[in-house]
Amino acid sequence: MTVNAAPVTAAVIVIGNEVLSGRTADANLPYLAKVLNDIGVSVREARIIPDDEAVIAETVNACRVAFDYVLTTGGIGPTHDDITAASIARAFSVPLERNPEAMRALEQHYRPEELNPARQKMADIPAGATLIDNPVSKAPGFQLDNVFVLPGVPVIMRAMFDGIRGRLRGGAPVLSRTIAAFTTEGAIAEGLGKIQAQNPDVDIGSYPFVRAGRFGVSLVARSPDAAALDRAADEIRDLIHAIGETPIEDEV
Amino acid sequence: MTVNAAPVTAAVIVIGNEVLSGRTADANLPYLAKVLNDIGVSVREARIIPDDEAVIAETVNACRVAFDYVLTTGGIGPTHDDITAASIARAFSVPLERNPEAMRALEQHYRPEELNPARQKMADIPAGATLIDNPVSKAPGFQLDNVFVLPGVPVIMRAMFDGIRGRLRGGAPVLSRTIAAFTTEGAIAEGLGKIQAQNPDVDIGSYPFVRAGRFGVSLVARSPDAAALDRAADEIRDLIHAIGETPIEDEV
Numbered sequence: 072m073t074v075n076a077a078p079v080t081a082a083v084i085v086i087g088n089e090v091l092s093g094r095t096a097d098a099n100l101p102y103l104a105k106v107l108n109d110i111g112v113s114v115r116e117a118r119i120i121p122d123d124e125a126v127i128a129e130t131v132n133a134c135r136v137a138f139d140y141v142l143t144t145g146g147i148g149p150t151h152d153d154i155t156a157a158s159i160a161r162a163f164s165v166p167l168e169r170n171p172e173a174m175r176a177l178e179q180h181y182r183p184e185e186l187n188p189a190r191q192k193m194a195d196i197p198a199g200a201t202l203i204d205n206p207v208s209k210a211p212g213f214q215l216d217n218v219f220v221l222p223g224v225p226v227i228m229r230a231m232f233d234g235i236r237g238r239l240r241g242g243a244p245v246l247s248r249t250i251a252a253f254t255t256e257g258a259i260a261e262g263l264g265k266i267q268a269q270n271p272d273v274d275i276g277s278y279p280f281v282r283a284g285r286f287g288v289s290l291v292a293r294s295p296d297a298a299a300l301d302r303a304a305d306e307i308r309d310l311i312h313a314i315g316e317t318p319i320e321d322e323v
Numbered sequence: 324m325t326v327n328a329a330p331v332t333a334a335v336i337v338i339g340n341e342v343l344s345g346r347t348a349d350a351n352l353p354y355l356a357k358v359l360n361d362i363g364v365s366v367r368e369a370r371i372i373p374d375d376e377a378v379i380a381e382t383v384n385a386c387r388v389a390f391d392y393v394l395t396t397g398g399i400g401p402t403h404d405d406i407t408a409a410s411i412a413r414a415f416s417v418p419l420e421r422n423p424e425a426m427r428a429l430e431q432h433y434r435p436e437e438l439n440p441a442r443q444k445m446a447d448i449p450a451g452a453t454l455i456d457n458p459v460s461k462a463p464g465f466q467l468d469n470v471f472v473l474p475g476v477p478v479i480m481r482a483m484f485d486g487i488r489g490r491l492r493g494g495a496p497v498l499s500r501t502i503a504a505f506t507t508e509g510a511i512a513e514g515l516g517k518i519q520a521q522n523p524d525v526d527i528g529s530y531p532f533v534r535a536g537r538f539g540v541s542l543v544a545r546s547p548d549a550a551a552l553d554r555a556a557d558e559i560r561d562l563i564h565a566i567g568e569t570p571i572e573d574e575v
Contacts (some may be wrong), residue, residue, distance in 0.1 A: 088528050091366050093356030094499075094543065095530070096348075100371070114343050116378075117371040119352070126368075135359060149509045150529040151516035181509075189512030224531060245344075247506030257401045257433075262440030264403035276340050276374070277402040278347070291346065300548070 079242045081107055082134040086145035090119050098225050099144045111241025127158035127313040135218050145223030149189040160197035170196040173211050180209035206232045243295035248304040251319040252290045252311045261311040272296055273303040331494045333421055334386040335369040338397035342371050348479045352394045363493025379410035387470050397475030401441040408422040412449035422448040425463050432461035456486045475552055493548035503541045503571040504563045514562040525555040
């Protein structure tokens with residue numbers, strides 16, 4: 072059954088001191104997790120790391136052997152703290168080279184007097200990489216083997232992801248059903264554990280919430296197998312009825 | 324000079340399928356990064372990992388030797404997907420035990436008929452751990468060696484962090500100055516790189532923004548050394564004046 076084929080996995084590496092310092096809340100992981108899932112690629116780990124060449128190289132190397140795909144965000148601009156390309160070159164032990172195709176893209180975007188050495192640095196790409204087109208601000212990302220290097224600015228990252236979607240080969244997308252109830256986790260935990268045990272192909276998560284001052288729990292069932300998901304969802308509804316509550320079917 | 328003492332480091336491990344699936348945007352890392360920095364502890368890496376015992380144990384073991392402190396969030400409730408305590412016990416190769424002090428806290432919170440086996444599970448704590456008081460919903464977190472285990476619900480996590488702040492020994496807090504300008508990274512990158520090179524004790528980051536339709540760049544200088552920071556900040560102001568722009572001193 073194709074839905075039981077080995078899942079296609081990804082790691083997301085967020086590069087940036089500003090995320091680790093708490094200055095900037097990362098918005099790229101939630102986005103990438105959703106769009107990757109839509110094409111059947113499951114994000115299994117994310118790492119947020121500093122602008123440090125050795126750390127970036129080590130992290131990329133650890134992740135590229137452990138996951139089918141690695142997507143990095145951040146650190147591909149013109150300033151001194153934009154060191155992702157050099158770090159990826161180090162990870163792959165290849166030279167960092169001025170890329171003619173990237174230079175042409177920059178030359179079309181900047182007037183000659185604007186294309187100073189710092190901006191030219193954005194055309195330095197690890198040898199052997201395939202460029203990722205940047206329709207917003209022209210400085211490209213790149214792909215090397217299973218590693219895709221994207222910028223940190225969300226609007227640009229999203230536009231560039233659209234361009235690489237077709238390069239990624241996913242499996243069956245994970246589908247989900249969310250059923251909520253005004254109850255507590257402790258009141259349903261035993262029954263929910265039994266449903267999880269009886270539905271090993273479905274991943275069931277339990278997430279408490281407060282809505283209009285009332286405690287509730289959102290139960291999220293996830294699986295690439297729609298029929299298995301429907302069975303588990305029915306059992307969750309039965310459980311909620313059994314404790315005298317009403318299933319809430321809208322996303323909470 | 325105390326500000327040059329070895330920095331005290333931390334890793335944050337966010338445990339939860341709901342963050343990796345993009346369903347929930349993590350709010351705990353930005354909070355912890357800031358409050359830890361206030362007490363002189365610098366978050367150097369964050370990992371977001373699934374509800375998987377082997378992955379949690381491996382990640383905790385990798386981080387607890389690499390950083391001075393490890394803080395985990397998520398997975399300490401009553402449901403089947405709350406497996407952090409068991410995973411930490413596995414990481415430390417110690418038994419998971421019903422903790423009498425944790426049971427007493429639960430008994431004071433729940434009526435006897437409410438304290439079902441699922442809720443009692445919240446008193447299962449790795450042997451040798453010190454409890455972390457939960458003033459909101461009573462189910463405790465715990466500390467084992469340099470690993471602090473906190474819940475995922477932000478309001479509870481924050482209340483529990485307040486209780487452990489005094490257990491953490493930090494260094495000099497990292498101070499920051501933010502100076503912005505309506506310019507582009509490419510226009511200031513060369514000058515900024517020189518300022519970074521001349522101020523090795525200051526970490527300078529460059530972050531583009533758009534405000535009221537105009538492109539700008541926020542320059543953030545960070546250091547535990549206030550005098551070094553002031554020197555770097557003055558040089559950044561001079562750079563902005565030199566390209567004909569006006570430094571903006573409010574946080575952007």
